[in-house]
Amino acid sequence: MEKGQLRAYKAHCLILPYPSQGHMNPMLQFAKLLDHKGVRATLVTTRFLYKTMHSSGSSSAAWETISDGFDDAGRGDTNTDIYLRRFWQVGSKTLAELLEKLSNSGSPVDCVVYDAFMPWPLDVARKLGIAGAVYFTQSCAVDNVYYHVHRGLLKLPLADGHSQISLPGLPALDPLDLPSFVYDCRSYPAFYSMLVGQFSNVDKADWVLCNTFYELEEQVVDWMAKLWRLRTVGPTIPSNYLNKRLKDDKEYNVNFFKSDNDACIKWLNERPKGSIAYVSFGSIAKLEDEQMEELAWGLRRSKSSFLWVVRESEATKVPKGFIEETSEKGLVVSWCPQMEVLAHEAVGCFVTHCGWNSTLEALSLGVPMVALPQWSDQRTNAKYIMDVWKVGVRAPTDEKGVVRQEVLEQCISEVMEGEIGEEIQKNAVKWKELARKAVDEGGSSDKNIDEFIAKLQNKS
Numbered sequence: 001m002e003k004g005q006l007r008a009y010k011a012h013c014l015i016l017p018y019p020s021q022g023h024m025n026p027m028l029q030f031a032k033l034l035d036h037k038g039v040r041a042t043l044v045t046t047r048f049l050y051k052t053m054h055s056s057g058s059s060s061a062a063w064e065t066i067s068d069g070f071d072d073a074g075r076g077d078t079n080t081d082i083y084l085r086r087f088w089q090v091g092s093k094t095l096a097e098l099l100e101k102l103s104n105s106g107s108p109v110d111c112v113v114y115d116a117f118m119p120w121p122l123d124v125a126r127k128l129g130i131a132g133a134v135y136f137t138q139s140c141a142v143d144n145v146y147y148h149v150h151r152g153l154l155k156l157p158l159a160d161g162h163s164q165i166s167l168p169g170l171p172a173l174d175p176l177d178l179p180s181f182v183y184d185c186r187s188y189p190a191f192y193s194m195l196v197g198q199f200s201n202v203d204k205a206d207w208v209l210c211n212t213f214y215e216l217e218e219q220v221v222d223w224m225a226k227l228w229r230l231r232t233v234g235p236t237i238p239s240n241y242l243n244k245r246l247k248d249d250k251e252y253n254v255n256f257f258k259s260d261n262d263a264c265i266k267w268l269n270e271r272p273k274g275s276i277a278y279v280s281f282g283s284i285a286k287l288e289d290e291q292m293e294e295l296a297w298g299l300r301r302s303k304s305s306f307l308w309v310v311r312e313s314e315a316t317k318v319p320k321g322f323i324e325e326t327s328e329k330g331l332v333v334s335w336c337p338q339m340e341v342l343a344h345e346a347v348g349c350f351v352t353h354c355g356w357n358s359t360l361e362a363l364s365l366g367v368p369m370v371a372l373p374q375w376s377d378q379r380t381n382a383k384y385i386m387d388v389w390k391v392g393v394r395a396p397t398d399e400k401g402v403v404r405q406e407v408l409e410q411c412i413s414e415v416m417e418g419e420i421g422e423e424i425q426k427n428a429v430k431w432k433e434l435a436r437k438a439v440d441e442g443g444s445s446d447k448n449i450d451e452f453i454a455k456l457q458n459k460s
């Protein structure tokens with residue numbers, strides 16, 4: 001038996017992420033970690049997604065499916081509120097059937113680890129006498145803001161001219177540092193309800209797991225751990241990037257988008273160390289046309305070369321002729337192997353929307369960031385990147401909320417060179433080391449995972 005493995009009884013966890021790229025990636029990595037430590041981990045996704053996702057490797061974890069009610073053609077343009085209700089209704093039924101099936105086939109489930117975005121799997125598990133662990137895929141700081149809204153401790157909408165917001169465990173936040181669904185609580189009612197609803201039954205969960213690490217969010221973790229059995233288990237990113245290759249570990253992620261990995265890496269291989277600004281806005285964010293144009297011209301003005309991910313659905317917003325004009329200094333692709341790119345020595349900074357996975361990935365690989373948060377939790381992450389962890393700068397916007405080209409140019413050079421850049425790069429190295437320590441044997445996250453597993457195995 002390898003060191004770090006706990007093998008008394010092979011407990012079985014069902015891992016149920018919210019069906020989107022930014023949620024499946026970390027929960028897939030968590031499943032792999034459990035598998036490595038001797039727990040049987042079965043991933044669950046919707047029937048439609050299972051048919052459509054691309055995996056650039058194979059996992060030792062198994063997959064099962066449930067239904068969100070849109071098995072044949074996917075949810076398409078279905079309104080989010082309708083989609084979530086249908087998923088809750090059909091998902092609960094098909095999850096119960098799956099749990100029964102696994103039990104009858106001699107693989108009973110000991111614990112359902114479910115994404116906090118969907119609290120209903122806990123009710124299904126409870127009815128069948130199965131333990132439940134809620135898994136938060138966003139930062140503890142952000143979760144804490146939603147918790148305060150849920151409990152009515154942060155009153156919304158904020159009064160006009162509301163100045164700073166003080167919440168336990170968090171630095172003073174400006175209204176614009178709050179998650180967008182809190183600041184603009186009326187703009188996306190379905191998302192608002194989903195995010196605040198993460199806490200609807202959390203008191204009943206056996207475990208509260210968070211994809212962060214203790215050292216990164218010490219104060220807020222300490223505060224939230226007084227409320228529940230909260231444990232930090234991150235960063236759950238592919239282990240080979242944390243110098244910790246797990247058995248059967250291949251470089252893979254579940255990808256909803258196709259990418260020409262070899263072309264990206266070949267291009268990077270030909271560039272000098274630390275010379276590239278990597279630019280990506282994750283799997284969901286849609287930039288305003290004007291912002292996209294400013295971004296393009298900012299990259300053209302910048303001294304640095306760039307690798308820019310523009311998803312197919314965003315491609316028409318790239319200014320005409322830009323790609324041809326900048327082909328000497330830049331590569332535009334529709335998707336890339338982000339972990340491999342961030343780990344590449346040619347990359348000197350990450351111009352990012354600050355999705356939580358991108359933030360954790362850059363932190364864990366020591367890549368300085370230029371933050372251009374778009375919506376959701378990204379503004380709060382940007383606040384931490386610049387003011388708490390000091391691993392990047394947040395690009396200032398004008399009165400229309402647009403980051404102008406000269407501002408972007410300035411921010412890229414600020415993080416890549418000069419005194420400020422040096423300080424940022426030093427901090428980036430510090431956080432990279434702390435992230436590694438957290439997941440290394442005996443590190444804060446590693447110990448928490450071992451404790452979770454030990455409890456599961458002893459229970460049975």
Ligand code: UDX
Nearest residue numbers: 022025280282283284309335336338355356357358376
């Ligand atoms: C969403 C939300 O927007 C984010 O704010 C929230 O914290 C999680 O869910 P997304 O916008 O896709 O996620 O951003 P992010 O969290 O950064 O996740 C994107 C994932 O896709 C990352 O794991 C990243 O490595 C991967 N990716 C992105 C690629 O593999 N290739 C790419 O070209 C771009």
